[in-house]
Amino acid sequence: MSKGTNYIIGVFDDEDVLMDAVGTLRSSGVKIQEAYTPFPVHGLDDALGYKPSNLPIAAFLFGLTGTICALLLTIGTMGFDWPMDIGGKPFIPLPHFIPVTFELTILLASLGMVATFLIISNLKPWGYEPFMFDGRSTDDKFLLVVDLDKNKLDKDALTNLFKQTGASEVNSKIVENH
Amino acid sequence: MQVTSPVRPPLVTGGKTVSDVTQDISRHVENKPTKLWILAFTLSLITLGYGSYCLWMTWWDGIGMWGLNKTIGWAWDITNFVWWVGIGHAGTLISAILLLFRQKWRTSINRAAEAMTIFAVICAASFIIAHMGRPWLAYWALPLPNAFGSLWVNFNSPLVWDVFAISTYFTVSLVFWYIGLVPDFATIRERATGIRRVVYGALSLGWDGSAKSWQRYEAVSLVLAGCSTPLVLSVHTIVSMDFATSVIPGWHATIFPPYFVAGAIFSGFAMVLTLMLITRVVFKLEDYITVEHMESMNKIIVLTGSIVGIAYLSEFFIAWYSDVPYESYTFINRAFGDDYWWAYWSMMTCNVISPQLFWFRTVRRSIAWTFLLSIVVNIGMWFERFVIIATSLSRDFLPSSWAYFSPTLYDIGDYLFTFGLFFTLFLLFAKFFPVVNMAEVKSIIKSSSAKKDTK
Numbered sequence: 001m002s003k004g005t006n007y008i009i010g011v012f013d014d015e016d017v018l019m020d021a022v023g024t025l026r027s028s029g030v031k032i033q034e035a036y037t038p039f040p041v042h043g044l045d046d047a048l049g050y051k052p053s054n055l056p057i058a059a060f061l062f063g064l065t066g067t068i069c070a071l072l073l074t075i076g077t078m079g080f081d082w083p084m085d086i087g088g089k090p091f092i093p094l095p096h097f098i099p100v101t102f103e104l105t106i107l108l109a110s111l112g113m114v115a116t117f118l119i120i121s122n123l124k125p126w127g128y129e130p131f132m133f134d135g136r137s138t139d140d141k142f143l144l145v146v147d148l149d150k151n152k153l154d155k156d157a158l159t160n161l162f163k164q165t166g167a168s169e170v171n172s173k174i175v176e177n178h
Numbered sequence: 179m180q181v182t183s184p185v186r187p188p189l190v191t192g193g194k195t196v197s198d199v200t201q202d203i204s205r206h207v208e209n210k211p212t213k214l215w216i217l218a219f220t221l222s223l224i225t226l227g228y229g230s231y232c233l234w235m236t237w238w239d240g241i242g243m244w245g246l247n248k249t250i251g252w253a254w255d256i257t258n259f260v261w262w263v264g265i266g267h268a269g270t271l272i273s274a275i276l277l278l279f280r281q282k283w284r285t286s287i288n289r290a291a292e293a294m295t296i297f298a299v300i301c302a303a304s305f306i307i308a309h310m311g312r313p314w315l316a317y318w319a320l321p322l323p324n325a326f327g328s329l330w331v332n333f334n335s336p337l338v339w340d341v342f343a344i345s346t347y348f349t350v351s352l353v354f355w356y357i358g359l360v361p362d363f364a365t366i367r368e369r370a371t372g373i374r375r376v377v378y379g380a381l382s383l384g385w386d387g388s389a390k391s392w393q394r395y396e397a398v399s400l401v402l403a404g405c406s407t408p409l410v411l412s413v414h415t416i417v418s419m420d421f422a423t424s425v426i427p428g429w430h431a432t433i434f435p436p437y438f439v440a441g442a443i444f445s446g447f448a449m450v451l452t453l454m455l456i457t458r459v460v461f462k463l464e465d466y467i468t469v470e471h472m473e474s475m476n477k478i479i480v481l482t483g484s485i486v487g488i489a490y491l492s493e494f495f496i497a498w499y500s501d502v503p504y505e506s507y508t509f510i511n512r513a514f515g516d517d518y519w520w521a522y523w524s525m526m527t528c529n530v531i532s533p534q535l536f537w538f539r540t541v542r543r544s545i546a547w548t549f550l551l552s553i554v555v556n557i558g559m560w561f562e563r564f565v566i567i568a569t570s571l572s573r574d575f576l577p578s579s580w581a582y583f584s585p586t587l588y589d590i591g592d593y594l595f596t597f598g599l600f601f602t603l604f605l606l607f608a609k610f611f612p613v614v615n616m617a618e619v620k621s622i623i624k625s626s627s628a629k630k631d632t633k
Contacts, residue, residue: 015624035389038196038365039621045393053343059405067201073321077330099416100340103346106405110350114357117398121391122359123383129375130386137387138361138618142198162423 004174006148007033009133009153010162011141013170015041019140021046021165025144028161030153033145038135055113062112063105070104071097131171148172187621194467196620199466203612203619204366208374211609214460219605226598232591233308241311243588249581250571254589255309256420257563261445261464262302262596263417264438264559267410268446269295270351273358274406277399282565283474285465285618291450292355293611297603298449299348301596302361306344308592336419345414347409357395360385362612383427414442421566428508428570431496437489441559444482444529446557447475453604455549457613466614469543476542479555486562487568490530502574511573517582518569521561529557573626 025032026049035044039073044051050157074097078084083091118124137143144167146158153161155172163172194202211219236243246253269292276284307313319341321331331338363382370378385391418438421429451472458467497509512522532554541547568583607613 003588005411034385034527037389037392038200038387039617040392040396041389041621044389048389050390050393053394055394056401059401063405074333077321078333082329084329084332086332089334093334096334099336099412099419100333100342102408102412103339103342106409107346107349108404110353110402113398113401114353117357118383121394123385123391125380125383129367129379130384132368132386138365138368139200 004176005110005132006155006161007173008146008148008158008162009171009173010146010165010167011136011143011171012144012166013135013141013167013168015044015142017166018144019044019047021144021167022056024165025146025161029152030099030146030158030161033147036133036143036145038138038140040073042144050072055117058098058116059113062116063109066105067101069108070101074102111172131175134171187470189286189424189468189470190466190619191468194465194623195399196623199357199623200369200613201615201621202463202466203362203614203616204369206608207366207610207612208369211622212460215605215609216559219602222598222601222605223409225594226602229591229593229595229598232588233304233595236308236588236592237313241309241595242313243586243590244592245584247581247583248578248581249574250383250583252309252571253564253568253583254585254593255305257560257567258593259302259305259309260417260438260563260567261442261556262298262305262600263558264414264442264445264563265449265556266295266298266347266351267439268412268450269293270347270354270406271443272450272587273354274403274410278407279405282622283471283472284329285622286468286614287450287454287471287475288462288618289611289615290454290608290613292351292358293352293607294450294453294604296348297447297600297607298354298446299344300603301346301600302403303348304596304599305592306340322413336416336423338509339416340420347413350402350406350409354399354406356399356401359611359620361387361395361617362615365616366612375381411439414438426570427502427504428566430505431493433489433492433496437486439512440482440485440489442527444479444486444533445556445559447482448552449477451475451479451548451552451557455545455552457608461613463509463614469545472545472548473539473542476536476548479535479551480533480542483529483536483555487530490526501533508570508573512565512569515573516567517572518565521565525558525561528554529562532558547628549599579632 010021012021015037018035018037022032022035022044026047032048035048037044075092078097079092085091132138133145134141134143144162148155148158151158159170190199213506241255244253244255269288272284272291273288275284276288307316310316310319319331319338321333323330331341359381360383363378364385364387367375367378367382415435415438418434422431422434424430454467455472458464494509494513497505500506514516532551533549535551541551572582573580
């Protein structure tokens with residue numbers, strides 16, 4: 001028993017009760033390990049004290065890379081590598097390069113951001129099945145998970161606190177350390 | 179705890195709880211396919227089989243198998259391509275633009291509409307590849323260095339822009355769709371055992387639904403929607419430039435980009451309605467895809483249909499007002515010439531007159547009328563592209579070159595190929611993937627569900 005980490009899991013039936021519980025628990029000084037929900041609950045990340053995601057910045061940087069690559073490609077090929085005289089028109093007609101530049105900007109921004117998302121969230125199709133505290137959290141239950149060792153309150157006090165905030169069940173789980 | 183808005187009708191009827199959503203949607207993935215599904219799938223496969231034979235013959239013997247002649251070098255191939263790409267506009271529009279506008283009714287239909295988009299773009303791409311005549315050289319359209327013995331591609335050409343636009347659109351739509359599927363695959367994984375658990379586990383990418391993951395997921399969805407919104411508008415703009423940047427009377431028009439985009443949304447929404455009205459009955463999803471959804475979409479159809487109608491009239495007016503004899507002749511010939519008047523008036527009837535019926539609330543809310551009109555609209559939109567492409571080409575500058583286009587069996591067979599492909603893919607999707615975005619519908623259950631008596 002001492003090998004694993006002790007977790008207390010509060011199971012909630014309703015997202016508004018969950019939001020209130022997060023507020024109550026955090027103001028009582030409880031450190032919440034993580035919340036698990038079946039759908040994105042608006043404002044939960046703020047309530048848990050998470051910083052806003054930096055993914056949009058990543059998307060911007062990838063998009064900028066796309067813009068630069070597209071301009072290098074179009075200007076480089078049409079203007080320098082093999083300039084073609086088409087009815088005396090300019091070799092580098094920038095307005096004509098807008099569509100390709102735009103598309104490559106979008107393409108790289110989207111793919112780059114999604115790849116970053118998958119990597120930082122450790123989402124991949126092979127190798128493992130994720131550890132689920134309670135499989136019902138992908139159906140209709142909302143979980144609040146508290147690491148017992150990282151909190152001053154003991155198990156009974158936490159269980160009571162969870163019950164007071166409206167949890168329908170309070171479970172404990174010991175997870176072996178990896 | 180469920181709250182019903184006094185102003186807005188509920189988006190999900192039948193007093194569904196969050197758990198009901200999981201049950202109702204996952205059931206179709208988990209149960210054995212119904213007889214109706216097997217029948218439809220068989221028919222699709224037969225169509226696909228016959229179409230594949232025709233497409234193979236087109237590839238083997240060349241595009242001389244089509245009814246093209248020296249004057250009319252683009253006909254059904256490009257008509258079908260533009261038609262499918264247009265249909266492929268609704269999915270991303272629904273999931274991206276309606277997400278930015280916070281239109282919650284999109285949640286029940288966005289998944290299927292996006293799937294439809296992806297399959298429609300695949301169908302469109304098959305005509306792009308086929309019309310090249312030598313499909314094994316399709317990679318020549320990519321900007322590869324001239325070690326292949328050719329120059330670089332010409333970045334001044336709208337046809338090259340098209341390669342970038344369509345492939346970007348396909349890729350971004352696919353990624354957007356898949357990211358949305360991940361949490362739902364996790365829901366199915368948690369309900370499954372054995373081999374299904376392994377397969378859906380892999381598909382779910384190990385999603386655990388933690389608040390941190392959801393926060394990132396929402397950030398990704400928002401930025402993808404922001405990227406997709408201009409993208410979806412750019413794609414049909416660029417498709418229209420394939421025509422508009424040429425000097426063919428009837429094609430050379432600055433009105434084309436907005437007119438094509440409106441037409442694309444128009445036909446895409448019609449196709450979504452056709453499919454959703456069938457899907458909701460076959461999969462018993464009447465509580466999720468309601469008459470309210472249908473009415474909202476019909477409103478968009480009447481809006482875009484009217485934009486298309488105004489574009490037709492403006493084109494005609496400008497053809498006269500420009501005082502260019504070739505332009506005027508092309509338009510008079512389209513509408514009143516001996517050859518193609520029937521195509522022109524089919525287009526006008528189906529696209530301009532018929533959607534005006536949606537001004538009536540009873541028509542908008544009638545499933546039978548909507549289903550009928552949704553098909554009529556897509557027939558009309560096919561004729562629109564045919565009218566633009568074939569009639570403009572058929573009267574060349576030299577009367578000795580004037581020609582008429584008659585499709586061969588291979589024109590028809592290649593068109594059937596895309597129908598077979600589209601419905602095969604859609605039926606596979608409907609059987610093995612959750613057809614409604616469960617996570618998103620769950621998020622609106624509380625605010626937009628019909629009140630349950632017991633609570």
